[in-house]
Amino acid sequence: MRFSRAFAITKRIFRGLRHDRRTVALIVFAPILAMSIFGIAFSGDVTDVGVVVVNLDEGPLAARIVSNLDEDTFDIRYMESEKDAIEEVENGEAWAAIVFPRDFTTNVMAKLQGGSVAGDTTISVKADKSNVNVATAVMRAVADAVMATMSQLGREMPITIDDSPVYGKGVEFIDFFVPGIMAFAVFMLTTLLTLLSFVGERTSGTLDRLRASPMRESEIVVGYAMAFGIIGMLQASLLLIVATLVFKITIVGNPFLAYIVVVLLAAVSVSLGILLSSAAKREAQAVQFIPFIILPTFLLAGIFWPVEAIPSVLRPLSYLIPPTYAVEAMRSVVLRGWGLEKIWLEIVVLLAFALVFLAVSVRSLQREKG
Amino acid sequence: MTNSQNQLAVETRQLVKRFGDFTAVDHLNLRIKRGEMYGLLGPNGSGKTTTIKMLCGLLKTTSGEALVLGKRAGDPSILPRIGYMPQETALYLDLTVHDNIRLFGEIYGMGKADIERGEANLLRFIDLEKWRNSTIANLSSGMRHRVSLACSLLHNPELLFLDEPTVGIDPELRASFWDYFQALRARGVTVLITTHYMDEAHHCSTIGLLREGQLIAEGTPSEVTESAGVQSLEDAFLALARRGGGDEV
Numbered sequence: 001m002r003f004s005r006a007f008a009i010t011k012r013i014f015r016g017l018r019h020d021r022r023t024v025a026l027i028v029f030a031p032i033l034a035m036s037i038f039g040i041a042f043s044g045d046v047t048d049v050g051v052v053v054v055n056l057d058e059g060p061l062a063a064r065i066v067s068n069l070d071e072d073t074f075d076i077r078y079m080e081s082e083k084d085a086i087e088e089v090e091n092g093e094a095w096a097a098i099v100f101p102r103d104f105t106t107n108v109m110a111k112l113q114g115g116s117v118a119g120d121t122t123i124s125v126k127a128d129k130s131n132v133n134v135a136t137a138v139m140r141a142v143a144d145a146v147m148a149t150m151s152q153l154g155r156e157m158p159i160t161i162d163d164s165p166v167y168g169k170g171v172e173f174i175d176f177f178v179p180g181i182m183a184f185a186v187f188m189l190t191t192l193l194t195l196l197s198f199v200g201e202r203t204s205g206t207l208d209r210l211r212a213s214p215m216r217e218s219e220i221v222v223g224y225a226m227a228f229g230i231i232g233m234l235q236a237s238l239l240l241i242v243a244t245l246v247f248k249i250t251i252v253g254n255p256f257l258a259y260i261v262v263v264l265l266a267a268v269s270v271s272l273g274i275l276l277s278s279a280a281k282r283e284a285q286a287v288q289f290i291p292f293i294i295l296p297t298f299l300l301a302g303i304f305w306p307v308e309a310i311p312s313v314l315r316p317l318s319y320l321i322p323p324t325y326a327v328e329a330m331r332s333v334v335l336r337g338w339g340l341e342k343i344w345l346e347i348v349v350l351l352a353f354a355l356v357f358l359a360v361s362v363r364s365l366q367r368e369k370g
Numbered sequence: 371m372t373n374s375q376n377q378l379a380v381e382t383r384q385l386v387k388r389f390g391d392f393t394a395v396d397h398l399n400l401r402i403k404r405g406e407m408y409g410l411l412g413p414n415g416s417g418k419t420t421t422i423k424m425l426c427g428l429l430k431t432t433s434g435e436a437l438v439l440g441k442r443a444g445d446p447s448i449l450p451r452i453g454y455m456p457q458e459t460a461l462y463l464d465l466t467v468h469d470n471i472r473l474f475g476e477i478y479g480m481g482k483a484d485i486e487r488g489e490a491n492l493l494r495f496i497d498l499e500k501w502r503n504s505t506i507a508n509l510s511s512g513m514r515h516r517v518s519l520a521c522s523l524l525h526n527p528e529l530l531f532l533d534e535p536t537v538g539i540d541p542e543l544r545a546s547f548w549d550y551f552q553a554l555r556a557r558g559v560t561v562l563i564t565t566h567y568m569d570e571a572h573h574c575s576t577i578g579l580l581r582e583g584q585l586i587a588e589g590t591p592s593e594v595t596e597s598a599g600v601q602s603l604e605d606a607f608l609a610l611a612r613r614g615g616g617d618e619v
Contacts, residue, residue, distance in 0.1 A: 008476035015473075016464035019505045205458030209521070212426040212454035212531075213477050214446065369430050369444075 001218050009215075009223025010230075013197075023193065031185030031235050032242050038181060039174035039247060042304070046137035050075045051096045052085040059105020061149070065123070066098075068145040068152075073137055086126050096127035096138050112155060167252075167336040175250075178243045179330035180303035182258070183265060185239070186232040187323045190266050191293050194224060194273025199286045202277065217365040221274060221358055225267045232266040233259050240334075252337030258330055264350040265326040271357035278364055297323045322353040378437070379404045379529050379560040380425060385434035387420050387583075394420040396583035397434065402562060402576070404528075407555045409574030410564045411607070417583035418564035419457060422533050425562070426454045439529060450478060453527030457534045459514045460521075463507040467498060467517050470506060471524055478525035485524070492520040495550065512543045519550065530554065532563040536570060548573045568603040579607055586610045 017024055051074050055062045069076065077094070079085045085097035100123055101107075107119030125142055129135035168175070201207040210220060236258055243249040272293075280286040297303070300310060301323040310318055318324045329346035332338040340347070380402040387395040395417045402408045410418050423429040424436055427444020436443040439451055461470050471492065475485035493499045496516035506514055515535065522530065532551070536544045548570065551561055555575075563574070571577045572591045579587040579594065587594050587610050591603060598606035 002479075004479065005477055008473060011476070012462065012465065012469070012473050015466075015469045016462055019464045019466070019507075203458075204463075205456040205460030206462060208423070208426075208428050208456050208458075209454060209460045209474075210477070211428050212449065212452065213474065214449045214479070215477050216446075369428060 001216060001222070005215050006219040006223040006226065009220055010227040013224070013227035014230075027189060027193075027231055027235060028238065030189060031181065031239050034185060035178060035181045035239055035243065036246075038304075039177050042173055042177065045072075046134055047072050048075045049073055049096075049134055049138060050077070050094045051098055051138065052077050052079050052088050052094045054079050054082050054085045054097060054099045056082075056102045057100045057104035058102065059109075061105035061108055062100035062123075064152070065100075065145050065149045068148040070141045070144065073141045089126055089128050092128070094128075095131075095134050096125055098142065099124045099126070170250075171335060174243075174247050175335060176331070177304070178239065178247070178249055179258075179334045180301075180327045182236050182239050182262070183323050183326035183330050184297060184301070184303050185235055186262050186265050187269050187297060187326070188294060189235070190228045190232060190269035191273045191276070192290065194228065194270045195276050195280070195286050195289065196283055197224075198274050198277035199280050199283050203282065211369075218362045220365070221271065221362050224274070225270045225358065228270050229263040229266040232262040236262045249334075251334050253333035253335075254337075254339065255333075257333045257340060257343070260347060261326050261329045261333070261350065264347070264354045265322065267354040268322045268350070268357045271354075271361035274361040275357075275364055278368065296321055300324065302327045322350060322357075325349045325353070377404055378402065379406070379439060380408075380562060381435075381437045382421075382425075383435040385421070385424065385436050386432045387417075387424060387429065388432045394583050395424070398580075398583065398585055400578065400585070402560065404560050405555070405558055407551065407561045407563065407573065407575045409571045409577040410562065410580055411566065411568060411571055411577055411603070412564075412580035413566055416580040418566075418580055419533055420583075421580075422454075422531050422562070422564060426452065426531055450525065451528050453522040453525065453530045455518055455522040455530070455532045455535055457537065459506075459511070459518050461506045461514060461518055464505060466503050466505050467493075467509070468502045470517060471520055474521045475524050480525060488524045488526070489520075492523060495553075496520050512539045515539055515543070515547075519547070523554070527559065529560045530562070532561065534564050534566070536565060536567065544570070568607060571603050577603075579610060581607075581611050586613075 053066055053076055055066065055078065057063070066076070079088070082097065082099050085094070085099065088094040089097050101120040103119055104121065107121045110119065111121055123142065123146070125138065127135050127138050198207075201210075211217075237255070240251060240255055240258070244251060276289050277286065280289065296317070300307075300314065300318040301321060302310075302318065307315060307318045307324060307328075325346045329343045329350070332343050332346075378401055380400055382398050382400040385395055385398040385400075386393065398417070398421060400421075410421065412418055420429065424431050425438055425443050427449065431443070438445075439448045441448045462473070465473070468489065471489045472485050475488065480488070493502060496519065498513060498516055501509065501513065506517065509517070519535065522532075536547055539547070551563065552573065555561055565571070574591065576589065577591055577594060578585050587597065587606070589597070595601065595603060595606045598609045600606050600609055
């Protein structure tokens with residue numbers, strides 16, 4: 001293994017990029033585009049949900065609760081009859097009918113004073129729960145409004161909850177998402193570009209020319225890994241810059257730790273690309289691998305939801321794919337500001353993946369001579 | 371190792387390559403002396419490329435022996451001394467002529483000054499000085515062939531494997547390619563060249579006719595035509611192939 005020969009390959013890849021604007025654009029803009037689209041689209045907040053309020057209460061309490069319903073979440077209309085309101089929901093004109101019973105104020109007050117009143121104190125929410133996000137938002141907003149009203153009336157719950165985060169103060173979905181998309185972009189683009197580039201090396205004959213030279217297989221693989229490690233660091237830097245300036249994300253940790261993660265992940269991805277390339281005879285065949293690279297990573301690596309949210313049956317698969325560790329480590333660094341002493345396990349696992357993948361891809365290149 | 375072996379650039383003994391049931395190279399015995407221009411002739415699929423790939427260490431042999439410059443084919447110690455021009459153009463399309471050539475200089479561990487000097491000479495040799503900074507994608511296929519040759523020559527190999535270097539290029543360029551090869555031979559480079567154009571074979575000092583992975587005739591071009599009792603190499607091949615085919619079919 002001679003470094004100068006591996007470095008010749010690295011230089012070749014960068015020199016090629018000078019004349020390949022399309023690939024450069026892909027490397028630069030694809031991650032930023034992905035981050036922006038997902039970050040904005042997945043903000044997670046439900047707004048302007050149409051609901052119908054039926055207030056049969058003769059006292060002021062129901063009206064008070066309604067006035068405390070979150071205006072951003074709801075688009076409120078009023079109706080006189082519960083039947084009409086439910087019909088609206090049935091016809092898809094509203095997401096929920098919120099019904100306050102007759103004598104609601106009186107009954108609630110009686111209950112608060114300790115009387116055992118048989119009267120109805122139920123706010124009934126007849127909701128269209130076919131959309132989980134909307135239904136959850138409706139229920140939460142109604143509960144919030146009730147709590148707010150009670151405290152306005154000086155009737156606070158004896159228990160309060162103090163929300164003071166250890167990590168992730170003021171974190172929104174985009175903050176959670178950025179570290180994930182960094183790992184995802186590096187993994188996917190590196191695998192894809194190596195795969196296509198290596199299929200090119202095979203079909204054009206350049207791989208044969210390299211092999212007939214003093215170049216060793218390990219030097220080719222390391223040369224590729226160095227090039228894409230550098231490209232990965234550039235992508236990560238760009239993403240962090242855009243995330244900080246445009247999306248106002250506070251990066252708590254040390255970006256250099258993020259680079260370590262990115263370089264290791266790039267090494268894994270390069271190897272994967274080389275391995276896949278041996279199973280593809282043409283670029284068109286290589287493209288068929290893309291869903292198999294993207295989907296498991298997308299769904300199982302904890303980019304959009306934590307690995308804990310993945311059904312326990314599938315969770316072992318999450319721990320079998322390298323990006324999971326990169327996403328976790330990256331998130332700990334960026335959002336929690338953890339140092340090497342806390343993310344060493346993820347780093348060690350990634351390093352092990354990288355070494356094994358590199359060795360396997362070198363071996364498979366050597367065996368092709370058979 | 372005896373003296374005679376040292377004078378041989380390439381020697382194969384009972385060399386066999388099988389791909390599954392198909393035998394691409396069938397007990398081939400080649401002896402190519404240093405300084406020779408050896409033409410391996412035969413139709414498509416006769417085993418020419420497979421032979422060259424084994425000699426360059428790109429394919430493992432199934433059985434038999436292949437010695438190149440006195441060492442087993444593919445031995446790392448001989449790789450810096452051989453040059454290989456694959457049948458495909460085998461260049462990086464997104465790189466300039468200059469970048470392609472210097473890549474191979476870097477791979478062979480040449481210094482910057484050596485690369486510059488070698489490149490300047492080669493570009494003059496292949497008459498592409500003006501195209502130095504054009505990407506390969508912008509060159510015609512004939513120009514690409516010339517750059518490909520330059521990439522195989524930069525490190526001054528003493529043994530050159532050229533796999534069908536004249537396929538798909540116009541007659542004028544073919545003629546100038548043979549001039550290049552003669553010039554290389556004059557410098558003492560051993561050349562093993564494959565072609566299926568029989569009319570090109572008269573440029574070679576020795577030719578071997580290959581058919582279904584077997585050598586059916588070997589000698590100087592005139593020896594081969596004489597032994598077949600015909601005028602041209604084309605006819606010689608057909609006559610010999612028929613004779614050889616009778617035994618097998």
